[in-house]
Amino acid sequence: MIPCNDSKRLFDRYKDEFEAAALSVLRSGWYVLGENVLKFEKKFADSLNCKYCVGVDNGTNAIKIGFQALGIGKGDEVLVQANTYIATVLGISSNGATPVFVEPNSFFNMDENDIEKRITSKTKAIIVTHLYGQATKMDKIISLCSKYNLFLLEDCAQAHYAKFNNQYVGTFGVMGFFSFYPTKNIGAFGDAGAIVTNNEMVYKKVKMLRNYGSEVRYNFELENGCNSRLDEMQAALLLIKIKHSKEITEEKIKIANYYLDNINNPLVKLPKVEVGCTCVWHLFVLQVQDRDKFVNYMFDNGVKTDIHYPIPPHLSKAYSFLNYQKGDYPFTESLSESIVDLPIFNGMTDDEIIKVVEAVNLYGKE
Ligand SMILES: Cc1ncc(COP(=O)(O)O)c(C=O)c1O
Structure with a gap:
């Protein structure tokens, strides 16, 4: 059976480096906020041509702390795309702010033409998610943020090193x-996350928030500080992934290009990449009308598939208090019923890639 993802294959490729780094952390006697975290923060920021990075314990808390740092909370509204992962929305609502959903476009990213009508006097920010690894077309969204004086934030959890107009997402x-x-394009060996910024004040605030609200030990300055630190082990292992990030990213792009060039079946719709944007293919997402049939067919032919995501946040129980109804976001809802991911991961063999293509191409002809 071909899995949809397999994090172990990259571990096997760089095994000696990972094992040496892990052992060195274990033997160091220093496990939280040490030289590996500092090195990781510098390397990751540099690799994105960005000034600052703060390592945190996971992506969800990165978003939550980000909104906290801006003072966005109760009474504020934040625009967020309706087909994102729930974590983006939790980052807003866990601070007491209200998520206001925006439809995606046919590239699965925020539809720039669906934003303006959702802005009210309470809107404080827009958060875009560069979904499935594709950079969002940012130009109009940036102008709207300037026009309405809104903060612009980017959820890059799925899009390490994707670019719009030759600039890395996140910046x-x-x-x-x-x-x-672990399954992300640049994945740790446990939970880990980061916030990047070019703003020194934001950097300082976020750095305090993740560490009990203090900059100087035992000098607590913020009432909403938390413990959301990145640990030394994950930082040391991530440094190795960052070192190999070009190869890791290019390998996924190569698999996606093979799919795009060789999958040819009118019953499945292939993903497209928008002009000016790059896609690093965290996921390779098809659209299929009779999805259950397709999923079962692929499984019977030795290929596992997955769905990101079957229930859009506005229809999930968590947000029932917002009183959204089915039909409020028709495009998002139709996507959630038709999207399906093919396997795409580092270390996938040529045989596996060819087998996936053959299976998709024979779908409906069996
Ligand atoms: C788009 C998006 N945002 C945020 C997150 C949250 O990241 P984490 O799982 O590290 O908390 C994820 C993780 O799946 C994600 O895909």
Whole structure:
């Protein structure tokens, strides 16, 4: 059976480096906020051509702390795309702010033409998610943020090193949020996340928030500080992934290009990449009308598939208090019923890639 993702294959490729780094942390006697975290923060910021990075414990808390740092909370509204992962929305609502959903476009990213009508006097920010690894077309969204004086934030959990107009995602707004969950393009060996920014004040605030609200030990300055630190082990292992990030990213792009060039079946709709944007293919997402049939067919032919995500946040129980109804976001809802991911991961063999293509191409002809 071909899995949809397999984090172990990259571990196997760089095994000696990972094992040496892990052992060195274990033997160091220093496990939280040490030289590996500092090194990781510098390397990751540099690799994105960004000034500052703060390592945190996961992507969800990166977003939550980001909104906290801006003072966005009760009574405020934040625009967020309706087909994002729930974590983006939790980052807003867990601070007491209200998520206001925006439809995606046919590239699965925020539809720039659906934003303006959702802005009210309470709107404080827009958070875009560069979904499935594709950079969002940012130009009009940036102008809307300037026009209405809104903060721009970017959820880059799925899009490490994707670019719009040759600039890395995460560096367009006031903050970019990253997850290094093991299956992400740049994945740790446990939970890990980061906030990147070019704004020194924001950097300082976020750094305090993740560490009990203090900059100087035992000098607590913020009442909403938390413990959301990145640990030394994950930082040391992530440094190795960052070192190999070009190869890791290019390998996924190569698999996606093979799919795009060789999958040819009128029953499945292939993903597209928008002009000016790059896609690093965290996921390779098809659209299929009779999805259950397709999923079962692929499984019977030795290929696992997955769905990101079957229930859009506005229809999930968590947000029932917002009183959204089915039909409020028709495009999002139709996507949630038709999207399906093919396997795409580092270390996928040529045989596996060819087998996936053959299976998709024979779908409906069996
Ligand atoms: C778009 C998006 N945002 C945020 C997150 C949250 O990241 P984490 O799992 O590290 O908390 C994820 C993780 O799946 C994600 O895909």
